[in-house]
Amino acid sequence: MASAGEAKVCHPLGDLKVGDRGTWTREALPKYTEMYAEVTGDRNPLHFDEEFASRTKFGSLVCHGGIAAGTLNALVAEVLPGPGSVFLRQELDYTAPTHPGDTLTAVGVVTSIHETKPVVNMDVEVKSQEDTTVLKGKVVVYKMIPKDTTAS
Template sequence: MTALEVGRSDRRTRTVTQRDIALFTALSGDHNPIHYDVEVARASRFGSLVVQGGVTSGLLNALVAEQLPGPGSVFLEVSWAFLAPVRPGDRITAQATVTSVRTDKPVTSLATRITNQEGVVVLDGTAVVWRDPTVAAATDDAQPLSAEKRRSPGNHHPEGNSNDRHH
């Protein structure tokens, strides 16, 4: 099992698309016109279409489940402030930093943040994560795929989105 230490950090980046809005709507039933109706969105305080918060925060789900702490991780608690809109075409980067590690159980506290391509913080907060020890042991022993291998033929990522890992 990979040792987690306070201060350890990881991040994950992807470009958000209009298709993400449609997929999230299919999943959640969120048909808010701020996500679809250009005229309504233009007249709103946002001035244009915005992506659902669940799409934005979903990048943290992927980061936690795939990288830090890793496979077998689930959120126990989150506290997120959505500080700025994310728009289709934005390239967002989620970052998680370990702030505490329990010694009596596999629970980790994280500082979480998502920024856009201009460095604007769009989401900021904290999360408490539990990681299943059986899944962690089984997956930590496996060699992680490098970014190069994930992009090679046969490792397709839809929409050309980069799920790059940055350590």
């Protein structure tokens, strides 16, 4: 608590604290594989050729890893820390495949917060509907704080 005559310093991330947790869930619809390929140019047969994919250790078509990782983008932009957030760093391990039709849940837990900047470190994980971890890692997120344009 600030003493008399001492200004209270407000952190740019407000009440966000270590241990805060957020989730984001999205189904990996088959059409997203085509959309992802359109954006990136990645037409790996693992994603499009059922016969090829069936002969791999995956046994069937798999989604691009970016689709699973994309749930993390939505998590940080929509939930934790929320709108205006961008990644500064990602360290991700892909631990299992995502198949078309899987429901993915991204989970983030705040592990540290910069003392004076809107920068958050988080542990992240993406799980399938079967509770299989398909991706896990650590991210550093910066939250853009718009300038107050109403002040004179």
